[in-house]
Amino acid sequence: MNEFFGTVYDTVFGIFANKYFLIFQHLYENGGYIKFGLSFILIPLVCWILFYYLWKYPYGKLWHWLVWLVITVLIVSGTTYGIANTEIFGSDNQALNEAIADASTGYADYADALPLKYALANSLLALIVSIIYSLIMKQFSKIQLHLPF
């Protein structure tokens, strides 16, 4: 899974730079990619389970679904940002910490931008996953079967 998610972020989104290898090695070895992956998979899953099966509101309209989608994406985005921040800046990887501390390496500037990049990537993934979840889950929903359409 680590491999798979790592490939998604490295290759599909291009969030990789050989020059800052320590960061990606750390994320890979500490299951960071799995955490990112599970964020965009599990958080929307929970959100859409709530929407389709636990939210007992019989007057749901398309705009309710859109608001829910935005909330889901924001939660994923925020969670991903938090995970990335913690993984990169809160690690006990001495080599990585030293690299970040050394301003001449450029690690600090690059690492600062990474959580946002992962958050944006996961937002997009959460959006896609949410639509897929919606189309599947609505089939079994009794109240929100008609949403998004």
Add this chain to the structure above:
Amino acid sequence: MLFAAGVKIGSDFDTVIPIIIDPDTSNGDLNRTKDILRLYQEIRNQVDQPDDFYAQEIRTINEITVSTPVVNPDFFQFKLKDTDTNTFNQYIGFDSLSEDIAEKDDKNFVRLLYSAMNLKSNLDVGFKGNPNMGSIILNQFTNSEDFKKFGQTFGDDDAIFIVNSIFGGTGAAGFPLLLKNFRGNKNIPKHAKIKTAPIGGITYLPYFSLSKNEEINAESFEEKAKIAIDYYNRTIISLNQVNTLYFIGNRGNTNQEEYAVGGQEQKNKAHFLELAGALAILDFCKNINSITQITQIKEFGIEHDTQNISFTDLNIENAKQLSPPLTKFKMYTEYLDKGLSRALNTSRWTKSTIKLTPGNKQSLLNKNYFNSAEYKTQIQPFNNYFEEWIREMKDNKPAFTPFEEITADNALELVKGQTPKGNKSFKALDIQNCLLTDNISIRSKEKKHTMLIKMFGKSTDRVLSKRNLLIR
């Protein structure tokens, strides 16, 4: 109305065949009743195997004899010959008697029995509270084609229940005549079966007065009732002509109806006693296997002497009979009137064009259904009649007021004296409707009202039961 609300007569009786005997064919109350029966049948015919609302089958004698599904409410009424154009003296041949001495005696004898006003009376508006006239006219009824059809269709396990008032003309005279024929007229087809069939009856004692006293005098109601009871006692009760006879009436603070001798103007408001009287039919059917050959007399009473009757003022058994069906049906009619607009084309149970969804999950109750001619000419008018019925009972004396006025926001405060916790709007009903939409047992494309009637039968039950708003 009780049948529409889901009451069934039970005891393996499958069909109710109402027969109305009234010479006043243009009577406002009569035509309202026939229209309600027509709508009931039309709606029920469009419900596949109704099991709650409209569960009780109602048919006319004609539908049974000619096996036709065509609804014609005129067949609920048995016609009386020559009553629509004649005066009473023409009808009995009084006018054709000459002034010769031999026939003059006959004329004078008739004058002893009937006043000049009686003799001049037109028969097309009934007998205006004169059972002495009614007994003559109604005697020909048993020779009618309608009555023969009734005999021909009478089955082994059938029973008869007669509803009449004792303080008028048609009912007071008709009841003993009908009984006499049921028990003793050998010319009726299947006479042997009818003779021994269980027969019950409810006799209405005076329970309203009139706004003025003219040709029909309300002040005479009570006196007439006493005389008729005495007659019934001698000819019906003592001779055990009927298995169970129910009496119901109200003295004291009674309602005053607008004076009308009959015709279109006669539109008396629905009264709680008429609802209570319907319970007599249920009681009779329930006890059909334990009736005796000796006439049993039963009366109706309520637990609390009040002028504003609600479910909790009734005997607990009656409350259990009336509270669930009436509350459910009231909730259903109120919803369609005040709650539907919010859900229509928004709530899943009103949508039939949901993308990527199979047909068996699409609702059949979409905008087209609620705009259809069948909905607008059957469901809506019937519900209007139900609301009118409830309103009239509320405006009458004693008032039957089990329900509060509600809006879409406090719909669950419908039952008087009950305030459920939580959200009180129609939301809970819409949720239940959504949950029921896929339920195969409530779906039928062939019979158009199936989904509406069956869905609301179930959803109102779930919502009201959960909040303990039904007396069970």
